[in-house]
């Protein structure tokens with residue numbers, strides 16, 4: 001049966017899609033564009049499908065596409081979507097809690113169409129029952145307790161790829177040789193999006209229902225100062241961490257046009273890091289995937305050209 005990857009063109013979702021395609025596991029990759037990031041020549045294994053959280057008329061699309069593909073391939077007995085990867089879209093017009101309500105509605109919509117397993121991407125900073133994805137987490141756990149779904153919640157720490165794929169960081173490192181945060185000397189177990197995706201694929205596809213949460217952490221604790229030190233070595237020029245005050249932080253976010261509620265949330269996360277909230281590591285990546293988690297240095301060396309001034313001109 002098919003695995004549905006919502007947010008399948010995103011940082012983690014696109015990596016999940018590529019891993020599923022590489023294992024020839026039938027997957028539908030949903031996003032507003034309906035693009036297929038796997039570049040798989042085998043389009044029966046991985047297909048893009050248009051889906052918009054905010055346009056409910058698009059919600060049936062993946063289920064109709066799964067049924068159509070199964071008919072074409074003569075496997076009507078396995079026509080449905082069995083597992084769903086859920087990730088919230090970036091906060092834009094809706095508040096995080098409104099989005100959680102929409103996501104829970106979609107869980108019910110998908111269950112009514114035969115989906116059994118739900119894997120939610122939440123965050124290390126959000127407990128079950130907490131705000132935003134914390135509500136969806138608690139809902140899946142409750143449904144699981146009643147035996148109505150199989151579930152897993154991934155709670156990754158900060159992504160290493162924030163530094164290499166998020167525009168604000170890429171631009172400031174490339175153009176100013178600076179990284180901005182309000183985290184002080186606080187440490188973070190930076191985790192690779194490739195490792196999060198590998199854990200996600202394991203819980204989406206393994207036979208035994210996971211029915212638990214996974215704190216997905218990287219292998220080493222690094223402050224932004226230490227990240228800047230690694231980048232300085234890799235790039236051969238001095239990268240500096242600028243530790244912002246609350247007022248400076250708010251001003252930068254405002255200038256970037258970020259919605260106020262999102263900016264406040266990011267600020268409170270940085271403050272929590274400053275006081276040690278992310279000061280922990282574990283062996284979840286190794287125990288779930290059999291492979292040691294990647295270090296930030298490996299990513300920095302592999303993608304260093306994105307921070308070279310020439311990358312702006314290209």
Ligand SMILES: NC(=O)c1ccc[n+]([C@@H]2O[C@H](COP(=O)([O-])OP(=O)(O)OC[C@H]3O[C@@H](n4cnc5c(N)ncnc54)[C@H](OP(=O)(O)O)[C@@H]3O)[C@@H](O)[C@H]2O)c1
Nearest residue numbers: 007008009010011012031032033052053089123157158159
């Ligand atoms: N970055 C971190 O350090 C970090 C750490 C822990 C947890 N998290 C959590 O991880 C999640 C983000 O994961 P990510 O970075 O992998 O995702 P992402 O790169 O932000 O991707 C979001 C995906 O959602 C799709 N999307 C956007 N708007 C949509 C809409 N209205 N309807 C349907 N799809 C839509 C996007 O594709 P289209 O634009 O084509 O639709 C894209 O595929 C967030 O919940 C965040 O809180 C992040």
